[in-house]
Amino acid sequence: MARNARERLLDTAERLFYAEGIRAVGIDRILAESGVGKASLYRHFPTKDDLVLAVLRRRDGEWRQWLRDAVDERGAPPARRPLAVFDALAERFAWADFRGCAFINTIVEAADPGSPAHAVADEHKRRLTGYLADLLTDAGHSDPQAMAPRMTLLVDGAIVTALRERSPAAAKVAKGIAEVLLAS
Missing domain, CATH: 1.10.357.10 (Tetracycline Repressor, domain 2)
Known part of the structure; x- marks a missing residue:
């Protein structure tokens, strides 16, 4: 499940960052659209910058x-x-x-x-x-x-x-x- 959550975060962040820009998209939006919990996000990506780099x-x-x-x-x-x-x-x-x-x-x-x-x-x-x-x-x-x-x-x-x-x-x-x- 952890890999699945990570992939959902990456997929959602990539789609939103590409469509709207990195600065325009907040973590709460990524969480809401990916269906991943905040604890899981921070386990995979301690900061938004870490998520951006992975994307x-x-x-x-x-x-x-x-x-x-x-x-x-x-x-x-x-x-x-x-x-x-x-x-x-x-x-x-x-x-x-x-x-x-x-x-x-x-x-x-x-x-x-x-x-x-x-x-x-x-x-x-x-x-x-x-x-x-x-x-x-x-x-x-x-x-x-x-x-x-x-x-x-x-x-x-x-x-x-x-x-x-x-x-x-x-x-x-x-x-x-x-x-x-x-x-x-």
């Missing part, structure tokens, strides 16, 4: 796995796999519950670069950049370590633009820019 770490792994799977499912040859990232993002941007990037949102809310939440969000972006560098290496790009941060910038820009415009079209635009960069 972010879990989401990091799940999101990066989703992206890998979505790119793999497209079956693109190695040279086109870096561009398949944007096709996957376009699909994600069209989801009814799309609210941007949980990690960009966290960086905005936890603006202090020394905060643990900011550090976890930053690490997520570094891992994304590493994944893009791997795709670029497999594609035979001449300088994947220099190109990967540029691709991450395009991913982040597409995410923010898709949220602002409420449209997946930003992924197509970012893909076009990436094609030009990769061809140069």
Whole structure:
């Protein structure tokens, strides 16, 4: 039962933090919606910050796995796999519950670069950049370590633009820019 309570807390907190923001959602709301008691919450997560970090770490792994799977499912040859990232993002941007990037949102809310939440969000972006560098290496790009941060910038820009415009079209635009960069 303890694992079940922990998972319910994580599921509820993740859903609410993503939809409404970390600061806007209080512990009492998470408890009410998860059906978990306060003692159980504090046994698993002594503070709200501990819960936030656990949510972010879990989401990091799940999101990066989703992206890998979505790119793999497209079956693109190695040279086109870096561009398949944007096709996957376009699909994600069209989801009814799309609210941007949980990690960009966290960086905005936890603006202090020394905060643990900011550090976890930053690490997520570094891992994304590493994944893009791997795709670029497999594609035979001449300088994947220099190109990967540029691709991450395009991913982040597409995410923010898709949220602002409420449209997946930003992924197509970012893909076009990436094609030009990769061809140069």
